Amino acid sequence: MTSDRKIKANRANAKVSTGPKTDRGRARSAKNAFRHGLSLPIESDQALCEEVQSLARQIAGPHAGVHIQLLARRVAEAQVDLRRIRYARQQFLSGALAKNPYHYEPRAVTRLKMRILKHILKPELADIPIPAFVMNFVTAAPEGPTRFATVLSKETKQLLALERYERRALSRRKLAVRALDEARQRYYDDCIN
């Protein structure tokens, strides 16, 4: 059980540290939980809303009725969502590939390199040149396909999360397109009859 003394100390400490105080700090900490923003609805972004409107108009065509316009908007919303998910994934992959090559090195290898460096950088060994094969190992980093494969392997979780967002958006768009197609079909049938 926590002692009274500890509780008092915790409360006193909490009073001293109450989070960011400046506007800049508060703005920054407000984004602490922000990862990619894909869970935010499209309506929360004015630019995306305009994109949806413009795309919906193109999908519905010039003289569409209210019902078709509504269905076209659903297609457009899913499409714009899909677009932002794909863009996020592309940015994520490009960013990961542009990172320092050592960033994705297996931890065991990094630890071994650190141990070697600690040994060869001792002052008493300063006059002895470092053998090339040791230097090659210490400075080697995954390159080419190995690097890409390492990035994928380390970022699988994030990529699969983006994949889930994309699957949901695709499913929404598929259903919206089907509803729109059916409505148009009914309209054509009515015209024929």
Place this chain on the structure above:
Amino acid sequence: MMENSTSKAISRWSLFGPPPILEGEDAAAYDELVGRICAAVKPVDIIDEMFMADVAASEWEVLRWRRLKLSLIRARALKALEGFLRDELDYDLYREHFVDELTTILQDNLAEGQAEDFAQTLAHECARNDPNAVDKVNQVLAGIGLQMNHILQRGKTRKANELVQQYVRRESDAVEFIDELLTTAGVSIETLTAEALAKDLAYIERIDRLATIAEGRRNASLHEIDRRRPILSEKLRRSVQEIEDSEVIETTPAKGEALLDERPQD
């Protein structure tokens, strides 16, 4: 007419997002893929174009993962081959490389004033196993914390690497030599690749998974295009009918103009 609709579709591509090209990928190849898909599918409306953009993006991704898997296997195979050659190469084959390596080291570390070709002569004598030369070289190497084995290893590595590069370029001498060496050792390039890949199976599995996901997405888009075809063909039929009607109208100008005005605007 179809060419127009295809180029219109390509120009509207930006509506569906930027091309999914990563650094180092061939943008022209992606454009070609888009062009070919457009020409094959012949989109008739914007929704068709959306599905086509999906097909193009997913197909590009499938190709990306396949390429990556192939280059990973290839890189591992060549590394394994290099390792095999390092173990199997006879001294006579990498002697020249050993001499080169040793000459460079001696030139950098012999006392000043000694003739430059002295380093080369000493390296050659050492390579011929001349006891005096070997002693002298060992003394120099000990002074810089190196051993003869390190230099031999470097020479061997360089030769192995050179042979692998020639093998990649399918130079007949190198191919013949390596095949002979593999046969003598009772192994094949496939065995070496399989052994080397054993450690990388997790990578391959992940790449395969991503490729399967992209393939699934591409197939779903193709399925949707297929599903819409009856509707699209109905629309196409109507369009054709409209064109035919307007042609009839044009042949009878006076009446046609009146008819055009009377037609509903949608």
